Each structure stands twice: as structure tokens, then as C-alpha cells.
Amino acid sequence: MTAPPPLDAARADAFADALKAEAIRLGFADCRITSADAIPDAGERLRDWLAAGHHGEMGWMEARADERASPRGLWGDVRSVIMLGMAYTPGHDPLALADVPDRGRISVYAQGQDYHDIVKKALKALARWMVEQAPCALKVFVDTAPVMEKPLAAAAGLGWQGKHSNMVSRGEGSWLFLGSIYTTLDLPPDAPGRDSCGSCDACQRACPTDAFPAPYRLDARRCVSYLTIEHKGPIPEDLRPGIGNRIYGCDDCLAVCPWNKFAEQARAHRAFLPRAELVAPRLGDLLNLDDAGFREMFAGSPIKRIGRNRMVRNAAIAAGNSGDGGFRPALEALLADEDPVVVDAAGWALGRLG
Known part of the structure; x- marks a missing residue:
């Protein structure tokens, strides 16, 4: 040929x-x-x-x-x-679980x-x-x-x-x-995109931890996505209340963008359709995860990269923000966890629950 x-x-x-x-x-x-x-x-x-x-x-x-x-x-x-x-x-409102404190919120991109x-x-x-x-x-x-x-x-x-x-x-x-x-090919370039944000600042106002020091500039150290995914140690205590029930990532600044009204769920790749168990997981189930249970639950998901300890840390903080004293037994059990970061999060959550 x-x-x-x-x-x-x-x-x-x-x-x-x-x-x-x-x-x-x-x-x-x-x-x-x-x-x-x-x-x-x-x-x-x-x-x-x-x-x-x-x-x-x-x-x-x-x-x-x-x-x-x-x-x-x-x-x-x-x-x-x-x-x-x-x-x-997404085919559902990414902010729908904001007022359901016994469930964990997983960023849309990680549900498939x-x-x-x-x-x-x-x-x-x-x-x-x-x-x-x-x-x-x-x-x-x-x-x-x-x-x-x-x-x-x-x-x-x-x-x-x-x-x-x-x-x-x-x-x-x-x-x-x-x-x-x-x-290495020389290909004809397309015209660059044109900024069409205008005066809108919905994404800036939506951030629960004030992670934008200025428009177009993100301080990852305050971003819920960074804190729940990339950050390995204890999450700064002053930022924990703003995390709410988010256990992996955050969609708030994306979800409020007015340009989303033109996006159609039918055009989404089918591989990213959400798995039922990842849409609204129970915090109680997450608090009780061991390493094998974590790997089984999140197999094939990008969530698997953070490991069991970070997920349980995040779930403990969400439980502390829930106001639900029913989480106390599971949190008390985590005080004996092998990971000091998990122990720290569980102790903080118990203090929040009084």
C-alpha cells in the first residue's frame, strides 16, 4: 500500500x-x-x-x-x-442534594x-x-x-x-x-474563542469557600475540589463548614453558569451517564468503608485515585456539617482509625454535632 x-x-x-x-x-x-x-x-x-x-x-x-x-x-x-x-x-440538577445532609455530593464528572x-x-x-x-x-x-x-x-x-x-x-x-x-502536521488554525462572560459573576458568588481572589483566578488551596481530591492532609478547619456535604469535588461554580442552558444531555457521551450508587451515596455507608469496600464501590471511577482514607475523611466532615446526631456512633468508631487524618476529621465532626 x-x-x-x-x-x-x-x-x-x-x-x-x-x-x-x-x-x-x-x-x-x-x-x-x-x-x-x-x-x-x-x-x-x-x-x-x-x-x-x-x-x-x-x-x-x-x-x-x-x-x-x-x-x-x-x-x-x-x-x-x-x-x-x-x-x-448531566441530566439532573448538580445542586439538588445541597439540602439533603445525609447524602454525599459527588461531582458530576465522577459519577460515570x-x-x-x-x-x-x-x-x-x-x-x-x-x-x-x-x-x-x-x-x-x-x-x-x-x-x-x-x-x-x-x-x-x-x-x-x-x-x-x-x-x-x-x-x-x-x-x-x-x-x-x-x-508535526501544519494544519489550518481555527479562530480563537471569544470571552462571553460579560458582567456575569454567578460562578464567583456560588463558591462556598471563596476560592476566587479575582475573576478568572482560582486559589486552589480554598477550592472544594482541590481540598476533597488533591489535598492529602487535614483540611483547614475554617474551610470545613463550607464543604457542606460535598465528598468528592464541587460543581457549584460550573452549575450556575448561564451558558449551560444551551447544553443538551442527549449530546453527552454515554460512558459518563451516572452510576446509580454514585448519584446520592449515604454518608453512613461511606463512614463505614474499609479499603476493600472502597475499591469495590469505586472500581472504574476516577474517585478510586483518592483512596479510602481521603474518602472517609471527606465523609466525616460532611457528617459533621449535617447536624445529624445519628452519625455519632460511626464517627466514634473512626476515632480508632489507623489514619490520623481520619481520626482528626471524626473528632472535629463529633465536636460539631455537640
């Missing part, structure tokens, strides 16, 4: 159109292209954010900051960046299958299609690599970074997983 010829300008346009169609066929909601040099200011903004300590304990952000600052910092041969979004639009697996599989399928159509080298990335996904997605035109610092899409609102393909 004869290899296809290199792309000239005319073929590059046709290739880009076919690429986008193939991406949609593979389950992505959108696919756009930008240049490897499209985010020249992102590195400086990243360094300012790190210097302010807003990354908290996420040392991996700082360790590979130079690679993260621009696509060429990670791979010198890259010429084009293909940014893809996969929708996980692990997005790392689903997005990576689709990216690899699209990469195989690409090398069959045109000779090129490429690399695929989902979340864990030092890639500035959100600035690149905005530069490619998937949407814009909203005041909550996450992506906002005109078609999918705030409910997009991002993936990227770096390639």
Missing part, C-alpha cells in the same frame, strides 16, 4: 475538515485546531499563579512548569495542536466511567486515523501530562476560559472534558 503524500495547503484544509468529522464520529462533541505557538502569554500567567502559591500541594504543576508553559516546551517538533471536547452534560480511559481511547483511535491519512508524528494527552489544556482550547476556539477559570462552550456550557493531540 502506497503511503499518502505529504499535506500541501489544499490537502491540509480538506484533512482538517475530515479530521473534525471523524472526531465527532468517535464521540467528541467538538474538535478545533490551533498553532503550537498560540499561547505565548500562558507561561507567564502560570508562573505568577505558582509564585502566589495558588497551586497548593500540587507540586507536579511546579516541577514541569517549563514544559507546561507551551507545547514546544514539551515537544519541540510540534507544529499544530488539535483540541477536543467530550461532553458530560473514568474520563481518562474514555477520552484517551477515543484520542488514540483518532490518532490512528490521522497517521493512515497523512504521514506525521503525534502525541496524545489527557489531563495528566504537562499541557495547558484550557488556554489551548480557548486558542483553538472550543470556547473560552470563564471567570471560574474553566472552559465554557457556547454549545456545551461548562460540561466538557478536554483532550489534545500534538502533531
Whole structure:
């Protein structure tokens, strides 16, 4: 079989159109292209954010900051960046459990299958299609690599970074997983996204722990998602009441975005439909989890990465915020836990329950 010829300008346009169609066929909601040099200011903004300590304990952000600052910092041969979004639009109100204190709130993105697996599989399928159509080298990335996904997605035109610092899409609102393909191909770039937040500050007002020192700027050290997922030690006591009954992540700033009214749950990838046991788990069940029970409950979910101890810590804080004295026996049992962070959370919760 004869290899296809290199792309000239005319073929590059046709290739880009076919690429986008193939991406949609593979389950992505959108696919756009930008240049490897499209985010020249992102590195400086990243360094300012790190210097302010807003990354908290996420040392991996700082360790590979130079690679993260621009696509060429990670791979010198890259010429084009293909940014893809996969929708996980919820079919229910993410804020519905706010007033149900005996249930834990899990972020919408973690109620279905692990997005790392689903997005990576689709990216690899699209990469195989690409090398069959045109000779090129490429690399695929989902979340864990030092890639500035959100600035690149905005530069490619998937949407814009909203005041909550996450992506906002005109078609999918705030409910997009991002993936990227770096390639040596020269492809025609799409127009960048235009900031359409206007004067709206709903996301800023919705944050339960005041994690936004300014619009478009997040202090992760105060963010419920960071505290319940990335933070390994005791959660600062002054922030615990604001966590409420959130046990993994937080959707509040995303859920109140007015652009979500254009997102349709029917366009969400089916892999992200929620598992029934993860929609509204009972705090009592979570407080009693051992390691085997945790692994069984959260198999195939991104939640599995935090481990049993962090989940029980989070559930204990939620129980302390519930005002329900019925949790006292389970919390008292946790005072003998092997993990001192769990013991700390249980003791604090018992104090809150009087």
C-alpha cells in the first residue's frame, strides 16, 4: 500500500475538515485546531499563579512548569495542536442534594466511567486515523501530562476560559472534558474563542469557600475540589463548614453558569451517564468503608485515585456539617482509625454535632 503524500495547503484544509468529522464520529462533541505557538502569554500567567502559591500541594504543576508553559516546551517538533471536547452534560440538577445532609455530593464528572480511559481511547483511535491519512508524528494527552489544556482550547476556539477559570462552550456550557493531540502536521488554525462572560459573576458568588481572589483566578488551596481530591492532609478547619456535604469535588461554580442552558444531555457521551450508587451515596455507608469496600464501590471511577482514607475523611466532615446526631456512633468508631487524618476529621465532626 502506497503511503499518502505529504499535506500541501489544499490537502491540509480538506484533512482538517475530515479530521473534525471523524472526531465527532468517535464521540467528541467538538474538535478545533490551533498553532503550537498560540499561547505565548500562558507561561507567564502560570508562573505568577505558582509564585502566589495558588497551586497548593500540587507540586507536579511546579516541577514541569517549563514544559507546561507551551507545547514546544514539551515537544519541540510540534507544529499544530488539535483540541477536543467530550461532553458530560448531566441530566439532573448538580445542586439538588445541597439540602439533603445525609447524602454525599459527588461531582458530576465522577459519577460515570473514568474520563481518562474514555477520552484517551477515543484520542488514540483518532490518532490512528490521522497517521493512515497523512504521514506525521503525534502525541496524545489527557489531563495528566504537562499541557495547558484550557488556554489551548480557548486558542483553538472550543470556547473560552470563564471567570471560574474553566472552559465554557457556547454549545456545551461548562460540561466538557478536554483532550489534545500534538502533531508535526501544519494544519489550518481555527479562530480563537471569544470571552462571553460579560458582567456575569454567578460562578464567583456560588463558591462556598471563596476560592476566587479575582475573576478568572482560582486559589486552589480554598477550592472544594482541590481540598476533597488533591489535598492529602487535614483540611483547614475554617474551610470545613463550607464543604457542606460535598465528598468528592464541587460543581457549584460550573452549575450556575448561564451558558449551560444551551447544553443538551442527549449530546453527552454515554460512558459518563451516572452510576446509580454514585448519584446520592449515604454518608453512613461511606463512614463505614474499609479499603476493600472502597475499591469495590469505586472500581472504574476516577474517585478510586483518592483512596479510602481521603474518602472517609471527606465523609466525616460532611457528617459533621449535617447536624445529624445519628452519625455519632460511626464517627466514634473512626476515632480508632489507623489514619490520623481520619481520626482528626471524626473528632472535629463529633465536636460539631455537640
